Amino acid sequence: MLTVSLLVCALIALARADGDLIMMTQYHTITHNSLEFGGRCFHYVSVQMTWAEAEKNCQAMKAHLASVNNAEDNENIQKVIRAASLNATRTWIGGTDCQMNDLWLWSDGSHFLFSAWKPGQPDNWERGKWNDVKCSAQRPSLCALTL
Template sequence: MLSTSTTRSSNRSLHVNCLFSAEINLEKRSPYCSSGWTRINGRCFRYIATPMSWSRAEKNCRSMNANLASVQNIGEYYKIQKLILMRSNKYTETWIGGSDAQQERLWLWSDGTPFRFTFWCSGKPNNLRTQNCLRMNYRGKTMFYLKKKPCSEWFIFVLLTLHVFYQ
């Protein structure tokens, strides 16, 4: 639709042509993750098969605008575990983003989300000061496990980005 208006001021005329578009695209866009990432519960996860210490893994994640994975519920936990199994063909011990390194017994996710979901191995956490980083699939078990040594031990890892794209 084309609209024309004229404004007069001191013997001058200004003609303004406005083009209006009545076409509105209301199609529903579906969220997707970039290539190499897997969508789980509206978030994008990626398995990295290169072993690193927890802090190096987190630094590597941040270079990709991501963090080590946080886990929000049991369903998400099992889906992340399935991702690990699909990529490694076994329940490989894997770093995720939980840590109490800043303050003993105060567990935080590296992405800043609240640490509410726990699925500990029997007797864990035992709150030893050397157990500061969280991994899953300890000895092929289906639970979180706190490592018994400083976070300098090397494992593969799963990272998470909150950047979900729409098509």
């Protein structure tokens, strides 16, 4: 099973390698921008895109923008983004309310049960906390493929 996981992550990385190197000690580094943990392969895409373009790009790799299911996911995903982006942490993940204001959904269809908004928001950015911005804003993104 581990061999298959590594192969899948490697294929995602090859589909969208752009030269950034992730230096992580807690996780097995697969290739430049991809690594696997928690049964999912994550791939950081440094190209700036709108949320919809980023989701479409992830889908081209048979993935979706990353969903965050619990506090441990949130912490690990933050570490991946910080390492891959060299601390430029403003990155698209799969949460969206573009369809209806304040109705939050994950692009992969998972239930939106966990959030890490700054208290009283989703409006102000704070490191390690989530911010809602216009879907037309351009950001790098984090794709996730369930293995």
